[in-house]
Amino acid sequence: MSETVGAVTQNVKPSTRSLEDMPLEPSADIKKVWGKVHSDMRQEFGEAVFRSWLKPLTLQAYYHGTMEVSVPTRFMRDWIQNHYAERISAICSECNAEIKCVQIVVVQNAILDDVVETQKAADAPNADTDNADEKLRAAIEEVSSPLDQRFTFDSFVVGKPNALAHAAARRVVESNKIPFNPLFFYGGVGLGKTHLMHAIAHMVKEQEPEKIVMYLSAEKFMYQFVRALRANDTMNFKEKFRSVDVLMIDDIQFIAGKESTQEEFFHTFNALVDQNKQIIISADRAPGDLNGLDERLRSRLSWGLVADIHPTTYELRLGILQSKREQAGATVPDSVLEFLALKVTSNIRELEGALNRIIAHADVTKQEVTLESTQDVLQDLLRAHDRRITIDEIQRKVAEHYNLRLTDMHSSRRARQVARPRQVAMYLAKLLTARSLPEIGRKFGGRDHTTVMHAIRKVEELIDADAQIAQDVEVVRRALTG
Ligand code: ADP
Numbered sequence: 001m002s003e004t005v006g007a008v009t010q011n012v013k014p015s016t017r018s019l020e021d022m023p024l025e026p027s028a029d030i031k032k033v034w035g036k037v038h039s040d041m042r043q044e045f046g047e048a049v050f051r052s053w054l055k056p057l058t059l060q061a062y063y064h065g066t067m068e069v070s071v072p073t074r075f076m077r078d079w080i081q082n083h084y085a086e087r088i089s090a091i092c093s094e095c096n097a098e099i100k101c102v103q104i105v106v107v108q109n110a111i112l113d114d115v116v117e118t119q120k121a122a123d124a125p126n127a128d129t130d131n132a133d134e135k136l137r138a139a140i141e142e143v144s145s146p147l148d149q150r151f152t153f154d155s156f157v158v159g160k161p162n163a164l165a166h167a168a169a170r171r172v173v174e175s176n177k178i179p180f181n182p183l184f185f186y187g188g189v190g191l192g193k194t195h196l197m198h199a200i201a202h203m204v205k206e207q208e209p210e211k212i213v214m215y216l217s218a219e220k221f222m223y224q225f226v227r228a229l230r231a232n233d234t235m236n237f238k239e240k241f242r243s244v245d246v247l248m249i250d251d252i253q254f255i256a257g258k259e260s261t262q263e264e265f266f267h268t269f270n271a272l273v274d275q276n277k278q279i280i281i282s283a284d285r286a287p288g289d290l291n292g293l294d295e296r297l298r299s300r301l302s303w304g305l306v307a308d309i310h311p312t313t314y315e316l317r318l319g320i321l322q323s324k325r326e327q328a329g330a331t332v333p334d335s336v337l338e339f340l341a342l343k344v345t346s347n348i349r350e351l352e353g354a355l356n357r358i359i360a361h362a363d364v365t366k367q368e369v370t371l372e373s374t375q376d377v378l379q380d381l382l383r384a385h386d387r388r389i390t391i392d393e394i395q396r397k398v399a400e401h402y403n404l405r406l407t408d409m410h411s412s413r414r415a416r417q418v419a420r421p422r423q424v425a426m427y428l429a430k431l432l433t434a435r436s437l438p439e440i441g442r443k444f445g446g447r448d449h450t451t452v453m454h455a456i457r458k459v460e461e462l463i464d465a466d467a468q469i470a471q472d473v474e475v476v477r478r479a480l481t482g
């Protein structure tokens with residue numbers, strides 16, 4: 001790659017200079033030009049890009065029409081070179097026609113170390129790069145979260161609700177090239193997103209041990225980033241994250257509303273996609289429904305394959321229970337598994353928890369697992385499930401109360417006598433179920449989450465202002481929970 005950029009490019013020089021040919025201090029004039037270039041770059045590329053990439057550029061020297069500017073890492077140099085160098089060069093020439101060329105060099109704070117390092121790398125590329133690679137790999141592994149050994153493809157039971165997500169995960173580990181980027185999993189809590197991500201990580205590590213796989217939660221990503229910011233060490237952070245072969249970020253919804261983390265993630269994301277590295281993301285909802293996420297990021301997240309994991313079906317729950325029973329090597333009658341599959345419908349984590357509890361109980365009491373003992377042991381859990389209120393129920397009760405048809409809950413009619421009860425139903429759905437706003441919107445004829453939010457606010461207002469509405473809401477609520 002050419003190290004020199006700008007209007008004149010024949011003057012190719014090594015990017016890291018030795019101490020011997022250190023050029024002269026730039027004159028006051030040139031320093032002034034550089035100050036102007038800096039502010040022009042901020043104008044042209046915007047605050048975000050400027051802060052992440054261009055601000056660290058430091059004027060080092062000026063000689064014979066060449067402006068020499070430095071960055072602290074090789075990674076940054078390459079990135080700026082590929083993305084911004086041409087324009088920077090043009091901006092320089094606009095500021096001062098004498099400047100023919102801008103050269104980006106790597107100058108670490110401890111310049112001597114850098115020179116020595118680079119020289120060594122040039123002399124004995126293999127030995128030293130290996131060493132550096134190992135160091136980087138160790139640093140990256142430190143950032144990654146540990147993988148659960150149990151979360152493998154072998155232990156993942158495939159059914160209709162997760163078939164697409166599972167097939168996509170397999171594609172990622174089986175293809176020679178990157179099949180889709182990013183791969184985006186979404187679905188409710190406890191439905192297997194993390195399990196699938198770990199399964200991919202295990203498989204990649206097994207098949208291609210040289211690959212660097214980084215798996216972490218979005219929360220940990222943010223923590224690492226903020227820590228780097230505080231320590232003034234973002235270069236190191238960037239370098240680490242941009243050196244992985246596979247990046248997996250779990251529960252991305254966590255960074256909604258966290259602007260600088262999002263921005264950093266966006267840059268990481270783009271850098272990796274550019275380098276053709278696989279990215280895998282999970283969230284509790286579809287990219288388009290991730291409120292508080294920057295529009296650019298949302299749209300990029302849906303560029304690859306978006307695979308949703310649906311709530312479990314009876315068949316899948318039974319299949320999972322059978323598989324877990326086998327893994328545990330426990331004796332549990334089929335009737336008990338069927339009973340659990342029927343009763344514990346929320347998510348797989350809870351289903352697993354229920355099975356573990358009855359197995360543990362049988363173990364401790366040295367009694368066989370029976371339907372009776374199961375009902376006894378899981379009393380609290382089953383009661384909670386029996387009481388679980390659904391949106392359908394809410395819609396039915398509200399329609400009944402207001403003398404409407406059930407279809408009015410889904411229709412697009414806006415007449416007050418229909419719209420108001422619909423808003424009440426949305427409000428109760430938020431109040432009495434664990435459904436998210438987008439999920440509620442979907443249940444009400446595919447409405448947008450903002451419509452749901454508006455409805456909730458409206459009803460809250462009305463409850464305070466209008467005794468009749470307050471009473472209606474209370475009557476329906478009691479009918480549902482009573
Ligand atoms: P999520 O990340 O979607 O909240 P997890 O991946 O943590 O959910 O899954 C919750 C629990 O359910 C884990 O113990 C996981 O092993 C188990 N699980 C989820 N889906 C399956 C599946 N299809 N087959 C077997 N176990 C599953």
Ligand code: MG
Binds near residue numbers: 193194195
């Ligand atoms: Mg998870």
